[in-house]
Structure formats: structure tokens, C-alpha cells
Amino acid sequence: MLLWQHAPKPDSAFTWPWVVAVPAGFAVALLALLHRDRLDREHGWRRHLSHLLGALRMVVALGARPLRNGHAFLGMAAYWLGDMACLWACLRAFGVQLSVPALIVTYATGYAMTRRTLPLGGAGIVEALLPFALLWGGSPLAAAVLAVFAYRVFNLWLPLLPALASLATLRRLETAG
Numbered sequence: 001m002l003l004w005q006h007a008p009k010p011d012s013a014f015t016w017p018w019v020v021a022v023p024a025g026f027a028v029a030l031l032a033l034l035h036r037d038r039l040d041r042e043h044g045w046r047r048h049l050s051h052l053l054g055a056l057r058m059v060v061a062l063g064a065r066p067l068r069n070g071h072a073f074l075g076m077a078a079y080w081l082g083d084m085a086c087l088w089a090c091l092r093a094f095g096v097q098l099s100v101p102a103l104i105v106t107y108a109t110g111y112a113m114t115r116r117t118l119p120l121g122g123a124g125i126v127e128a129l130l131p132f133a134l135l136w137g138g139s140p141l142a143a144a145v146l147a148v149f150a151y152r153v154f155n156l157w158l159p160l161l162p163a164l165a166s167l168a169t170l171r172r173l174e175t176a177g
Helices: 016-034 036-041 045-052 054-064 066-093 100-110 125-136 141-176
Strands: none
Touching (some): 016 054, 054 066, 066 100, 066 141, 100 125, 125 141
């Protein structure tokens, strides 16, 4: 549906290869999941692939029992919606107005290479990639950089302040107990 309403434009980074690569990657991951038992018995790169698919297997296992594990999916959805709402608010603060589909695609594109997938943790990579994803989605680069900076302040650094403040209390409880 999104593809037909928002077909890739020649001057956009949302090109046909991008549109094809995501479903193809999904199909490859699904195929690997279907052959997971065989991959577990293999050695070398296939064994490593099996380990990489462990998180996806966990999501599938959670989805197999929705009544028992539905709260996990609700929690994930609430987190990602809240995180995207924070990014949207920061974009609006700098005068950027993206459509909901463009916001979702740029957000997902910016997070495609986060610390969860890069070697050595990848800290800071999303901050470097997200402004470019927003640029490709139609935001001016300067506004995107400022919005991503504000987004990180609100969704990472400000929540750390209460956590740091509670460290002293946690240490006292740990030594008392």
C-alpha cells in the first residue's frame, strides 16, 4: 500500500532497489528461520548465521503464544511509537513536517545500522545516519541535524539524569543488604 501511494521519485533515496531489498531481506531471514534446525547443526558461516537469527527466533517464539506474550509486543510497540513521536516533535520544533509514512521509513532507515548490528557497538552511528535518512525523506539537512541532536537529548540524555541520581541510593541499598 505504502509503495503504491508513495512510489519512489527519481530525486529521492527511496529508490526501487531500496524498495526491493527490504522485502528480499525479509524473505531470506524467513527462509533461514525455516531451516534453523539444519543451520544449528552446521559449522562455519552457517552456524554464525544461526546465532545471528537468535533474536528473530525469540520474536517468533513470543508470537507463537500471543495470549501469554502479547504484553511483550505491546511494550515494543509503545517504545517504538514513543521514540518516533519524540523524533517527530523534535523535527517539528525545527520546522520540518514529514508525512507519517516518510517519518516511519526515515526512522527505520536511520536505525538500520544501529549499535545492535555494527561491530564494536556502533555507538554514535545512528546519530550520524539518521540526519541523512531524514534528508532523503525530504528534510533539510541542517534542520535534520539539529532535530536529531534534540531527539538524542530528550530520548537518551535527559532520562539518564534520574538514573544517575538513583545510583547513590542503589549503592546504599547494595551495601546495606
